[in-house]
Amino acid sequence: MIYALTEFLESLGGVFSPLRALNYVSTRSIAAALTTLVLVLLFARPVIRRLYVAGQRDRHRDFDEQLAKSKRGTPTMGGVLIIGAMIASLLLWGDWTNGYLWAVTSALIVFGLLGAADDLAKVRGGTAESGLSRGAKLLIQTLYGLLLGAILFLPNTTPFPEGYVDVIGIPFVKPEQYGGFDLHLSLFYVPFVAFVVVAVSNAVNLIDGLDGLAAGTALLPVAVYGVIAYVLGHANMAGYFLYPFQPGIHELVVFAAALAGALIGFLWYNGYPAQVFMGDTGSLALGGTLAVLIVLTKQELLFLIAGGVFLYVNLTHVIGDRIGIHYLGRRLFFRTPIHHAYEHLGVAETKVVLRFWIVSLLLALLALATLKLR
Amino acid sequence: MRVLLTGGGSGGHVSPLLAIAEALREHDPDLRTLYLGVRSGLERELVPRAGIRLRTVPATGMPATPVSPAMLRFALTLLAGIIVALVHLITFRPRVIVASGGYASSPAVFASAALSVITFGVWRIPVYLHEQNAVPGRMNVAASRIARQVGVVHPSTLLRIPSGEAEVVGYPVRAGFTVAARADARDRLEIPGDVLYLVVTGGSQGARTINRALVDGLPRLAERDRLAIIHATGTARTTDYDAVRDTHDRLAELTRRPERYQVVDYLHEMPLHLAAADLAVMRAGAGSLFEVCTLGVPALVIPKANLPGDSQVANARQLAAKGAVEILYEQPALFGGKLLEAVSGDELAERISVLLNDEPRRRALAERARDVFDRRAAERIAKRVVGLGKRIRVIDADDTTAGNGEIVPVEELPASPAELRRHVERVIGLCYEDAFAHGPVRDHELLHLDDLDYLRYRGAALLAHSQWSMRNEGVKLIALTRHREKLELILHVISDRTPTSRWQRLLGGDFLHVGFERRNAVTALALLGVVNEDVLAAISAALTDPYYEVRAAALRLVRALIAQGRKIAGVAMIAGRVRALTGDRNIEVRWEALHTFGLVGPAEEILELNRRYALADRTPLREAVLRSYHALLDRHANGRGQPWRDQLLHDLDRFAITSLAFHPHFPLKDQYTALQRRIDHEQEPA
Known part of the structure; x- marks a missing residue:
């Protein structure tokens, strides 16, 4: 709204022209981040109280002896805080004429609703198993991914520059227009997008098992993709870093900044010992939006570095759980998801989370280093 | 229409x-x-x-x-x-x-x-x-x-x-389903009035369990006068089992069989034979049960185990609860290193004899059977x-009251083995993972289990299932119901070395009885509470098992048995194995072994070994060292007057007490729990 307002006032000229500063991407990004941060900090307490009253928490009366030592009873579904703050902030600071913003916001809403449905089903059923079935979740994720892929692929609706629609960026390799090489997927681009959406959203969902782990670990890839969106959306910088210029993608910087602000605000309450969990509402929404950021910036392969922690957690889970526990009838790791293996080895939860953050930071820096290393 | x-x-x-x-x-x-x-x-x-x-x-x-x-x-x-x-x-x-x-x-x-x-x-x-x-x-x-x-x-x-x-x-x-009157049927089959007629069949295909059990039981049945038996073997001919051939081979080995014993492949006029019968022995498919019930024949049914949903057993139990049939469960047993479901000939002959001798019981069965199905x-x-x-x-x-008005409600037990096991865990109040701390299942805990026989049967039957996850639940059920007669099978699971499929081996599997089965079988020994030579041999096999959780479980079992005050013969041999495991490639096994060695090793060796781990990086290793010191002190009256006491104090002085692990403690939740208990049990807080 502020973007539209200042745009209008600025067009009147005269005394209003300094308002131009409010329309710079950098200004709006920081403003959006601060807005989500403040909104989350302000609204967290009443929201948490309400979640508690609404019964959005897991409790087991039969196991009350464990209560003093466990975190059971912590309200879940805190993702609504993140999503709410994001939407408010983006309404204020976003440029809603921009297609990129619509795309990524759609993921926030669709995946948020999917996660919320799952959380509500779990609370109603009373156990972790009574949520939506794996198949139902996967189906909706895949459908969304295919739809997004189709929109990005079709010539009438694609936001990408011509000849660059079905290309995916390769780290350390220059694009063709700078004398390098483009990897064209042609029709396979659509299922590839669906794959990225499903994989990344589930990856975040899976890592959400310790206090502050998902929010903190996802924060850094979000920041990395914000920086990349900034570079891609700036003609000079794109030229300097040898990226194809994608006009309009700078709007994703505002989104990424808002998300980062919301995550930091959420960590305030989600840090050990957590007052609130994000639930599937938060983790699926976070994963879904991160996936769309990745797809829109065309840096899917870079996520193997920037999201290395996610890759690690997921690969070990697939091997350890699907192959090991379900097929072979034995453990291949001490526990999966792998963060619980460290707990099994006697590392406290707080320390595991901190170490995962450090590794995530390290990988984020590595990912940023690839910007120029080509 | x-x-x-x-x-x-x-x-x-x-x-x-x-x-x-x-x-x-x-x-x-x-x-x-x-x-x-x-x-x-x-x-x-x-x-x-x-x-x-x-x-x-x-x-x-x-x-x-x-x-x-x-x-x-x-x-x-x-x-x-x-x-x-x-x-x-x-x-x-x-x-x-x-x-x-x-x-x-x-x-x-x-x-x-x-x-x-x-x-x-x-x-x-x-x-x-x-x-x-x-x-x-x-x-x-x-x-x-x-x-x-x-x-x-x-x-x-x-x-x-x-x-x-x-x-x-x-x-x-079907309205046209005419029931041949009993007298008519007997006339047509030329059965004298004072002869009891027994029909034995496993259905059109035949049932290995029934055929073999009957043949094995024939010598005992031959002791009876005035008994006629018709035995339909069925026509199954698979790679595993050829019903006709197998039955005749086994019959040829018999020295004695009843005079009026007739064996056929297939009974074309089954309703006629059933109508004439004084007792039928058969499977519990919906169709067969319907036949015996509509004809009002007293029946001893042997439900086929491990069908999807355990449907035959469920059918049979429904009718048995109404008093319409009697059930004889098949039990898996070892045949040449393979687990197969079977009924022993003696048991079958015994059950048949009891029923044949008890005419009022047979009449009651027939009457209740006739009432089951509503025309x-x-x-x-x-x-x-x-x-x-x-x-x-x-x-x-x-x-609105379809059926018969009078329906004996059957306490519904869950059909899925995992849910059945959870049900048993809830009733006993014991989580399988806590088996070592709990020790053998006690008599009064079993009292709360309704239908213990069925639960024991189900656990044993599952052991012959083709899926490991089902066998795994079987192992747990046997242990939770303390089914000591099946100890041999549990030991077989631990020490059987039949390799698993090639695919599974390629991905890291080892034996047919997968790691979880073997681990849970070792845990089962803690609940069964039997210690004999065979058990010790299995423990020692488990201590060298290729899968780490089995080794770790065996170490915990050794500790549990010692804590229960069990005398373990050959403890020196076990101590040697435990000592070797303190250098295991798996860290979890290592820490379990360090702890266990404190209970079984000589003092000097314990001190020497523990000294090496005093500065270990992983917290659980050092925790195990401390636990092993505790165990050592327990064995020697707190070490008073022992030569190694000063050495122990010296070593503890150099022990790293930094810990990466901790248990949170929330004072608020303490108060909450105390309050809840006080209200629930009207107890003063401690």
């Missing part, structure tokens, strides 16, 4: 449909029917004889393994079946589909759903589903979601039907089907 009948694969699914068709024809003389079945099923014989047109569709049963070539074949067959059934639906244009379950009925039922979707709900053919088994199969559960109305035989089945309108309607019986079931179903055809709902007020 046009009605499509579908179902089959076995006789139990076909004859109810024919009964329904017969009842429908009375309502509507212009009834036109088409039967969709499978090529290989019994419907090929029965349906044309009843004057109904038969068409076949491709269909197979759903395999138990979720990801397998068999599952792919199943999915493709189902797809093909749905397409064929769709063609039949479009050409025959039925008003109603009546399905009786069995895999043969799935294509038509799913095709009706597909037709509704394709035509956007314009062309909807209502489905009436009749479920005869106490526990419906997975395909029938899926079909019940599509069906407009569902009728069941057993009241408890209603709990397992997820949606749709379900009610108890009974088992439809009006076919009429009741026909009314509903006609209602569906006219698109109206039939409610008959006088008919």
Whole structure:
């Protein structure tokens, strides 16, 4: 709204022209981040109280002896805080004429609703198993991914520059227009997008098992993709870093900044010992939006570095759980998801989370280093 | 009215449909029917004889393994079946589909759903589903979601039907099913009045369990006078088992058998023989049970174990609860290193003898059996089907208590083994993982378990299951019900070294009895509470098992046994093994071994070993060292006057006490819990 307002006032000229500063991407990004941060900090307490009253928490009366030592009873579904703050902030600071913003916001809403449905089903059923079935979740994720892929692929609706629609960026390799090489997927681009959406959203969902782990670990890839969106959306910088210029993608910087602000605000309450969990509402929404950021910036392969922690957690889970526990009838790791293996080895939860953050930071820096290393 | 009948694969699914068709024809003389079945099923014989047109569709049963070539074949067959059934639906244009379950009925039922979707709900053919088994199969559960109305035989089945309108309607019986009077039947078979007639059959295919048990039991039965036995072996001929050949080979080895013993491959006039019988021994398929019940024959049933949903056992238990049959469970036993379900000949002969001697009991069984199936079931179903055809709902007020009015409620135990095990855990108040701390299951804990015999049977039967996850639940059930007679099987699971499939070995599997099974079998020993030479041999095998959790569990078991004050023969040998495991490649085994060595090792060696781990990086290793010191002090009265006491103090001085692990403690939750307990148990807080 502020973007539209200042745009209008600025067009009147005269005394209003300094308002131009409010329309710079950098200004709006920081403003959006601060807005989500403040909104989350302000609204967290009443929201948490309400979640508690609404019964959005897991409790087991039969196991009350464990209560003093466990975190059971912590309200879940805190993702609504993140999503709410994001939407408010983006309404204020976003440029809603921009297609990129619509795309990524759609993921926030669709995946948020999917996660919320799952959380509500779990609370109603009373156990972790009574949520939506794996198949139902996967189906909706895949459908969304295919739809997004189709929109990005079709010539009438694609936001990408011509000849660059079905290309995916390769780290350390220059694009063709700078004398390098483009990897064209042609029709396979659509299922590839669906794959990225499903994989990344589930990856975040899976890592959400310790206090502050998902929010903190996802924060850094979000920041990395914000920086990349900034570079891609700036003609000079794109030229300097040898990226194809994608006009309009700078709007994703505002989104990424808002998300980062919301995550930091959420960590305030989600840090050990957590007052609130994000639930599937938060983790699926976070994963879904991160996936769309990745797809829109065309840096899917870079996520193997920037999201290395996610890759690690997921690969070990697939091997350890699907192959090991379900097929072979034995453990291949001490526990999966792998963060619980460290707990099994006697590392406290707080320390595991901190170490995962450090590794995530390290990988984020590595990912940023690839910007120029080509 | 046009009605499509579908179902089959076995006789139990076909004859109810024919009964329904017969009842429908009375309502509507212009009834036109088409039967969709499978090529290989019994419907090929029965349906044309009843004057109904038969068409076949491709269909197979759903395999138990979720990801397998068999599952792919199943999915493709189902797809093909749905397409064929769709063609039949479009050409025959039925008003109603009546399905009786069995895999043969799935294509038509799913095709009706597909037709509704394709035509956007314009062309909807209502489905009436009749479920005869106490526990419906997975395909029938899926079909019940599509069906407009569902009728069941057993009241408890209603709990397992997820949606749709379900009610108890009974088992439809053909009006033309004439019961040969007992005297007539005996005359025709030329059985003298004072001779007891025993019919033994495992169905048309035959049952290995029944055939072998009967042959083994013949010498004992030969001790009786005035007993005639007819034994139908069945015609099964698979790579594992050839019913006729196997039976005759075994008969040839017998030195003694009853005079009036006759063995045949197949009994063509089964109803006649059953009508003449004083006792029948048979399987517990829905069809066979229906036969003995409608004829009112006292029956001893041996339900086939480990079918999907354990359906035969569930059927048999339903009838046994009503006093209509007696059950003899099969139990797995080791045959040449392989686990097979079996009944011992002695046991079968004993049960037969007891029943033959007890005429009042047999008469009671026959009377209760005759009451089980309500003859009006076919009429009741026909009314509903006609209602569906006219698109109206039939409610008959006088008919709400279908079945017999008097139904003995069966305490419903969960059908799935995992849920059954959780049920037992809840009742005993013991989580399987806590077995070591708990020690042997105590008598008073078992008192709370209703139907302990069945639970024990189920656990043992599961051990012969083809899926490891089922065998794993079997191991747990045996342990939780303290089924000590099956100790031999538990030990077999631990020490059997039959390799698993090549695929599994390629991915890191080792033996047929997978890691979890072996680990839980070791844990089972703590609950069974038997220590003898065989158990010690198994423990020592477990200590060198290739899978780390088995080694770790064995170490914990050694500690648990010592803590219970068990005398362990050959403790020096075990101490040597434990000592070796302190250098294991797996860190969890290492810390369990360090701890255990404190209970079994010599003091000097313990101190020497522990010193090496005083600065270990991993917290659990150092924790194990401290626990082992505790164990050492326990053994030597706190070390008073021991030569190594000063050395221990010296070592502890150099021990790293930084810990990466901690347990949170929330004072607020303390207060909350204390308050809750105080209210729940009216207890003063400690």
